[in-house]
Amino acid sequence: MAVIAQKCPEIDVTVIDINEKRIAAWNDEDVENIPIYEPGLSAIVKEARGRNLFFSTEVDKAIDEAELIFISVNTPTKTYGIGKGMAADLKYIELCARQIARVAKTDKIIVEKSTLPVRTAEALKNILDNTGNGVNFQILSNPEFLAEGTAVQDLLNPDRVLIGGGIATEKGKKAVDALVAVYATWIPNAQILTTNLWSSELSKLTANAFLAQRISSINAMSEICEKTGADVEEVAKAVGMDSRIGPKFLKASVGFGGSCFQKDILNLVYIAKSYGLNEVADYWEQVIIMNDHQKRRFAANIVKTLYNTVSGKKIAFLGWAFKKDTNDTREAAAIYVADHLLNEEAEIVVYDPKVKAEQIYADLEYLETHSSEEIHRRVKVVNTAQEACKDAHAVAVLTEWDEYKKLDWKSIYDSMLKPAFLFDGRRLLDKEEIEKIGFKFNAIGN
Numbered sequence: 001m002a003v004i005a006q007k008c009p010e011i012d013v014t015v016i017d018i019n020e021k022r023i024a025a026w027n028d029e030d031v032e033n034i035p036i037y038e039p040g041l042s043a044i045v046k047e048a049r050g051r052n053l054f055f056s057t058e059v060d061k062a063i064d065e066a067e068l069i070f071i072s073v074n075t076p077t078k079t080y081g082i083g084k085g086m087a088a089d090l091k092y093i094e095l096c097a098r099q100i101a102r103v104a105k106t107d108k109i110i111v112e113k114s115t116l117p118v119r120t121a122e123a124l125k126n127i128l129d130n131t132g133n134g135v136n137f138q139i140l141s142n143p144e145f146l147a148e149g150t151a152v153q154d155l156l157n158p159d160r161v162l163i164g165g166g167i168a169t170e171k172g173k174k175a176v177d178a179l180v181a182v183y184a185t186w187i188p189n190a191q192i193l194t195t196n197l198w199s200s201e202l203s204k205l206t207a208n209a210f211l212a213q214r215i216s217s218i219n220a221m222s223e224i225c226e227k228t229g230a231d232v233e234e235v236a237k238a239v240g241m242d243s244r245i246g247p248k249f250l251k252a253s254v255g256f257g258g259s260c261f262q263k264d265i266l267n268l269v270y271i272a273k274s275y276g277l278n279e280v281a282d283y284w285e286q287v288i289i290m291n292d293h294q295k296r297r298f299a300a301n302i303v304k305t306l307y308n309t310v311s312g313k314k315i316a317f318l319g320w321a322f323k324k325d326t327n328d329t330r331e332a333a334a335i336y337v338a339d340h341l342l343n344e345e346a347e348i349v350v351y352d353p354k355v356k357a358e359q360i361y362a363d364l365e366y367l368e369t370h371s372s373e374e375i376h377r378r379v380k381v382v383n384t385a386q387e388a389c390k391d392a393h394a395v396a397v398l399t400e401w402d403e404y405k406k407l408d409w410k411s412i413y414d415s416m417l418k419p420a421f422l423f424d425g426r427r428l429l430d431k432e433e434i435e436k437i438g439f440k441f442n443a444i445g446n
């Protein structure tokens with residue numbers, strides 16, 4: 001929304017949320033204090049805020065005034081009832097729809113921005129049409145493909161913008177055109193793709209499933225590499241040079257994280273199962289099974305390498321965020337690796353340049369596998385990599401922050417217990433250089 005506001009100064013954009021604290025943070029005088037860290041975002045907020053970008057908790061007022069409403073609430077994996085652990089929880093979407101239906105007095109275009117199961121628009125339309133005040137609602141699907149850490153760049157130069165709508169009717173076509181016009185301000189028309197609603201909804205799940213599948217595929221190969229003496233980076237390069245395969249998203253890692261991949265694949269699996277498509281469901285579920293395996297085996301390898309016990313041993317974690325350049329920790333591999341090591345009674349010291357200590361503790365407490373007391377006793381959070389590694393038995397790289405490449409690894413090595421082990425879950429460091437310092441080095445897929 002900030003990017004739309006920046007690119008379309010003639011459109012008033014109001015971001016509304018019921019969480020007062022969060023809205024207050026978005027309105028913080030110092031733009032560096034906005035709640036999301038994303039390169040380039042604070043500058044855009046600074047430029048547009050107060051001009052045509054507003055943050056507010058006055059939900060009804062904003063609904064009443066809007067012509068286009070983007071529903072961007074979360075659709076987490078259901079934690080209860082039918083579809084528990086798989087289906088998307090659409091509670092917040094439905095609450096939004098009901099509130100819009102109650103408040104709206106003029107025709108509106110409703111845009112699904114949240115990632116949703118295919119055919120959700122149908123349910124939305126039902127709710128809006130049956131509880132509304134006789135106003136006309138057009139529903140569009142406009143999934144978001146940005147990735148965190150590069151969000152602003154992705155929005156400014158997207159590969160494509162996808163808009164699904166009821167193009168068969170005159171009103172539906174007009175709604176699609178209205179949204180196309182917003183994006184056409186800065187995106188070439190050829191990159192704005194319009195489809196029917198169901199294709200658009202399903203394309204978002206498909207894109208995420210394909211991306212995650214590539215990572216699980218290369219991670220599966222990383223395990224074979226470790227057994228055979230092949231190097232996964234070399235394999236990825238050789239394979240990726242085939243133009244039909246392409247070089248991107250072939251980086252072996254300790255496992256993918258983030259708020260989307262796992263959730264969306266589980267959702268896809270659930271949809272397939274609910275249509276009785278069990279082979280399709282199993283096929284996609286394997287992407288998740290492989291990813292869980294990768295995190296587990298990274299932790300198991302640390303235990304095995306440290307002479308089959310890490311009880312009471314200090315392991316330094318470099319990185320907690322699910323990838324670099326974000327403070328987001330949702331489904332981060334580090335959380336699960338830490339949990340496995342806590343099962344083995346390890347002591348963990350974490351340094352991440354952007355993630356706050358309270359978040360790290362909250363992530364571990366959320367798993368409910370260890371008591372809060374134990375987590376606080378065994379896990380420490382510090383402000384530098386050097387501090388994290390002092391007197392440690394091993395250091396594990398869990399996020400590929402650029403600054404870890406530039407660390408004084410020699411002085412880190414000197415401050416650690418010997419033999420000093422380094423586990424690179426991100427293929428970030430140069431094996432030869434690290435081994436020359438004296439580390440016992442262990443990288444995914446090598």
Ligand code: UDX
Binds near residue numbers: 260
């Ligand atoms: C993803 C999709 O890329 C984006 O299009 C969609 O809108 C939201 O979900 P995001 O979760 O922000 O974006 O991050 P992404 O860059 O896709 O990375 C996801 C995870 O995969 C990270 O943990 C990352 O470290 C990992 N990853 C990515 C790999 O392990 N190897 C790779 O080659 C690429």
